[in-house]
């Protein structure tokens with residue numbers, strides 16, 4: 039049965055998509071069967087995985103609005119080594135349409151039940167908000183990965199995010215927990231980064247991944263080639279860090 | 295009559311809040327009368343201006359839902375030199391409530407009409423999405439400032455943003471135009487940055503500001519002190535760049 043993980047943080051630009059794409063590729067490199075779901079109308083995780091969002095015949099929009107099944111919408115046999123359920127601008131309409139539907143928080147979960155046993159990991163990338171799309175992701179998941187840029191505004195917003203996760207745990211999904219907090223774009227030379235990182239370790243302890251993702255230009259260049267960093271430049275510090283993260287995630291999962 | 299500017303980009307983490315706060319402070323330093331409106335439930339522009347979002351008795355939420363007037367909700371006589379209409383988590387509810395209201399796209403514009411003549415500039419910071427809150431901002435504005443990190447995902451999303459601005463111009467606000475595209479966190483050593491910047495200049499020409507905001511750690515440190523960079527460290531490259539931007543904006547405005 040797949041472990042389903044939501045990658046989310048309502049703060050923008052903290053590395054959600056970069057983490058989703060590169061963690062999916064790293065788990066696939068460890069011979070895990072992986073599905074990456076893009077729940078962001080920007081479609082960045084779709085493009086970053088080499089799938090042109092403008093060419094999608096079926097996307098997560100059709101899945102959520104009952105126009106297609108997961109099996110029909112999922113794209114397989116990709117160069118990146120993992121399967122993709124893509125997104126594009128159509129998804130913006132899903133937000134308003136979902137509001138009118140019954141069991142609107144569970145549309146994604148109901149659709150994934152049919153395919154979950156075909157994967158070891160399902161990762162869900164999210165837009166920078168705590169909207170009904172993200173509620174659907176959290177209601178479907180075993181855990182939440184929180185990418186966290188070690189800066190003031192990102193730290194300021196984490197309590198709202200933890201509050202939302204607690205609410206979903208109580209009302210919609212009792213198995214939901216924080217899988218891990220991931221420090222991203224980490225620049226040890228900045229005292230601000232170090233201060234915020236110390237805050238996180240003090241407050242969240244073991245929930246903070248030991249693996250830290252450094253700021254590394256290769257991670258910013260790879261998406262323009264539609265590739266994860268381990269395929270664009272496998273010896274880069276960014277690619278190595280995400281492989282290490284995949285290792286840490288698998289070790290923690292095996293221990294449970 | 296105030297010039298009303300929306301600062302927006304649905305891509306997350308591109309410097310919308312940093313631009314809103316520092317441009318407001320720089321215009322105030324030029325003795326302009328400035329109001330900064332925070333339309334993001336994260337409340338970053340509120341906190342970045344030294345106003346504790348948890349202490350707000352009235353916020354933009356009450357304004358949009360007709361529970362208070364602009365005059366009652368605006369906070370004046372602040373150390374930062376400009377007035378603030380703050381936001382906090384309550385604003386998340388406004389999104390759904392606005393959907394049920396008449397003239398829902400014009401709630402902000404109607405509220406601002408009463409105070410617009412008291413200011414030279416009104417800046418509106420937005421969340422990383424193209425939602426009804428941002429439609430309200432665009433429907434109220436003379437122009438749009440688009441902060442733009444020179445990286446792939448940010449470039450990828452700009453055509454959707456320009457499309458939205460065109461639609462608002464046609465249907466809701468015929469005076470709306472792109473005021474300027476601002477290159478932020480600019481690191482000239484990265485070839486990716488240079489490539490994306492060349493793309494922007496080729497495609498948007500004069501609409502791209504000559505002023506470029508460099509990556510400068512002082513801009514990331516200032517918010518934790520609740521201050522704009524020109525008050526936290528006025529000789530920093532970040533503070534100087536935003537003063538230059540204010541100068542360029544005023545020159546362009548005077549020429550019109």
Ligand SMILES: Nc1ncnc2c1ncn2[C@@H]1O[C@H](COP(=O)(O)OP(=O)(O)OP(=O)(O)O)[C@@H](O)[C@H]1O
Pocket residue numbers: 049050051052053054055056057078082164165166222223224251252253254255257258259261276304305306307422445446447448
């Ligand atoms: N460790 C890193 N080093 C250097 N650049 C990075 C790193 N991680 C992400 N980036 C770049 O920073 C930008 C923001 O990252 P990304 O788009 O993954 O964040 P996000 O949280 O998904 O943003 P959004 O809130 O818009 O969904 C992108 O241009 C990305 O390429």
Ligand SMILES: Nc1ncnc2c1ncn2[C@@H]1O[C@H](COP(=O)(O)OP(=O)(O)OP(=O)(O)O)[C@@H](O)[C@H]1O
Pocket residue numbers: 048049050051166189190191192305306307308309310311312313334338420421422478479480507508509510511513514515517532
């Ligand atoms: N020029 C710069 N140099 C260094 N750091 C910067 C610069 N501009 C912004 N930052 C930092 O980068 C992060 C993202 O900036 P900011 O929060 O202003 O972006 P935003 O577009 O408002 O994000 P959101 O999409 O969440 O609203 C913040 O931690 C900020 O302090």
Ligand SMILES: [Mg+2]
Pocket residue numbers: 054055056078082164165
């Ligand atoms: Mg993203």
Ligand SMILES: [Mg+2]
Pocket residue numbers: 310311312334338420421
């Ligand atoms: Mg912001």
